[in-house]
Amino acid sequence: MITKLKVNKKAQCVGCRQCELACSIFHEGEFSPWLSRVVIQRNEIIKLSKPYICQQCKNAKCQSSCPNNAINPDKNGILAVNLELCDGCGICIKACPFRAMGMDNIKQKAYKCDLCNGEVKCVKACPANVLIAEEV
Amino acid sequence: MRKVNECVVLHVNLEDKSHFTEVFNEEDMKKYLGGRGIASLILYRDVPKNTDPYGQDNILVFAPGTLVGTNAPTAGRTTVIGKSPATGLFMKANMGGHWGAELKYTGYDALVIHGNSKEWVNLVITDNEILFESADCYLGLGVQETTEQIEEKYKDMPGISVCCIGQSGENLVKYAGIFNSMYNTAARGGLGTVMGAKKIKAISCYGRTGIRLHDTKKYLEVVEYVQQKIKNIGRCTYYKEYGTAGGMIGLNESGTLPVRNFQAGNMDNVYDISGQAIMEQGNFLRWESCFGCTISCKRYCKTTTKYIGTESGGPEYETISVFGAGCEVVDMDACLRANYLTNVYGLDCISTGAVIQWAMETAENGLLPNKFTDPATGIEYNLEFGNAEAMLILIDMIAFRRGIGDLLAEGVKIASERVGGESWKWAVESKGLEQSRVETRNSKAYALAFATNPRGPDHLYGQPMAEGGFSPEMRAIIKHITGDEKYAVPGSTEMKPEIVVWHEESYVMTDALGFCSRATLSTYAILPEDMAMLFESGTGIKMSEDDIFESARRVINLERSFNMREGVRRASDTLPWRLMNESIKNPKGDRSMNSTEELNNMLDQYYIIREWDETGLPLLGTIKKYGLDTIIREGDYDNGN
The missing domain is CATH 1.10.569.10 (Aldehyde Ferredoxin Oxidoreductase Protein, subunit A, domain 2)
Incomplete structure (x- = not known):
């Protein structure tokens, strides 16, 4: 069972955004990389790209900060946003120290990495072996 | 919501700061494939004969490939098309980077710039707005500084993507390029100079419109298949190394x-x-x-x-x-x-x-x-x-x-x-274009491809690298085209017209869909059949391998016709004097050279395959066969001579 994503520090992110594309087509049914659960921050002038990923924290700030108790473990034990309870206040996004949560401005709902029900799409898509899945 | 089988083109007029959209439907997409194909169609249609490249009638078309914005590997590229100040002829330049995808995410598939502005402009394109912002504050700045300042000004649009010109474009140096993502360039033929003449310092895009596919499951299967090929082909790894x-x-x-x-x-x-x-x-x-x-x-x-x-x-x-x-x-x-x-x-x-x-x-x-x-x-x-x-x-x-x-x-x-x-x-x-750094005297497919290239002597119209036979994939392509891999001999002229024709057509698909020739031509990882499958599953428009080659031939004829309308004929299908008249020696001491006789023999055969006459003009029957007679009108080729 995959429990979290990790960044392979020995590999270098090339900034291709394949992970963001794989994530958004899986979760949103369209290519909309700004809605990706993995965020690649690209500094274009020095061509430095860095992935921001959900750490699946044990004492997660996103969960504890949510005023509506909308972030709870799913059937696999992965913290997920309950869309019925989320009111789009954005507190969890500010609370996450890893910049790993985002807001869908159209749906007005927060989103986070749910590890794709166990078959993590971004890991498979990364050509540079930067994203790895940790199995426990 | 945008439809998967259409091409939505934003036309911007700098004279009166107006804009409108034009939609190319499924039939147009099947015929021209989008991207470079649609851009060439617009160029032929909208830029009359004898237009001054710096004048208000010249246009610049920015056309990301049809699949740009999706996860098809390497499909992030944008073709820029206009009339070149260097050659006075058809010019396409192509750039990688991230700008093309951002333009697609605004909901537009291509952008056409008409007219010349009186003041310097930063054209800002979002899903909802087209802004003609003053670019006076960026004048005299280089590419990277311009980009940084625009990113800073629009920091409420994180990820805004900028394409711009540097000082050379402002100063109308004849070979200024158009840069995006800081270092990715649509370099050749002075299209950045045209941008300078139009007084557009930058075009900045910020989009939040997602891209959907006709058949996501099938598309992702083909993507997975070509990804594996890229992983396994040695030349792909070599290019990274x-x-x-x-x-x-x-x-x-x-x-x-x-x-x-x-x-x-x-x-x-x-x-x-x-x-x-x-x-x-x-x-x-x-x-x-x-x-x-x-x-x-x-x-x-x-x-x-x-x-x-x-x-x-x-x-x-x-x-x-x-x-x-x-x-x-x-x-x-x-x-x-x-x-x-x-x-x-x-x-x-x-x-x-x-x-x-x-x-x-x-x-x-x-x-x-x-x-x-x-x-x-x-x-x-x-x-x-x-x-x-x-x-x-x-x-x-x-x-x-x-x-x-x-x-x-x-x-x-x-x-x-x-x-x-x-x-x-x-x-x-x-044709007025400096040759790219490719030796043609001992690479005869390159010699022919450089001579027939409507933009001038360079490798980014045909790129027949397979003639070298350096890799199993190259030899396989030569066998596929000619029936025998023995024709993978750079110094021989045998079967080279057939090899060039295949590569030119594959290059049209490459540009039209947004792929990189690094993936489709120099490594032969993504082949025409793969591109046809991705086009079909992405857009829902039926596209066999034969169909995609036919569409590519249509585009080649259209681009050729732009130059023919300007009065260009066979005499221009030649190589720089030095490469036709002076030989070079390889380290073994063998000398090689191009000659008029050799080039003429290849041209004759090339024209026959292309169904052009001996002066290099597409035959009337050819124009009709590709349904171009509604675009290329009778008398278009008359040059008054």
């Missing part, structure tokens, strides 16, 4: 490295300016990728001993070859500095290096003074091969049209006309 400049050593060994303005095919100490040296001697900082690219041939590098603090994207093979081998500056740091300067000023490195080496040879032959002075500093330089400082200051003087830079800013054709004498003989150009 050493970049395009990794080719320097091999070309030198085979005597096909253009040294000293194409006077020789090999040189000493080539390792010092190779992609291998970049990796092994401390210049390499990190890899980078264009949008969606899983090859990552690009890199970001620094100097190590001189010009400290110089860092830039690249260098590519063309840059390091044109400055290092062509100007005989066997000095990695000087080459990296030249790469940096052309990136800042927004110059096409090929034409810049070509004109500098032409000047060096012209001085050597006594037709230009062997010393020149930079008016900005009063410092005098020797104009001679191997002089790194002269080469670097000339890049600066060209960008700002200072001193002799004003002459060189016109390109080798006009510069040689002004200097006179026999200086045209070593002006390595055809």
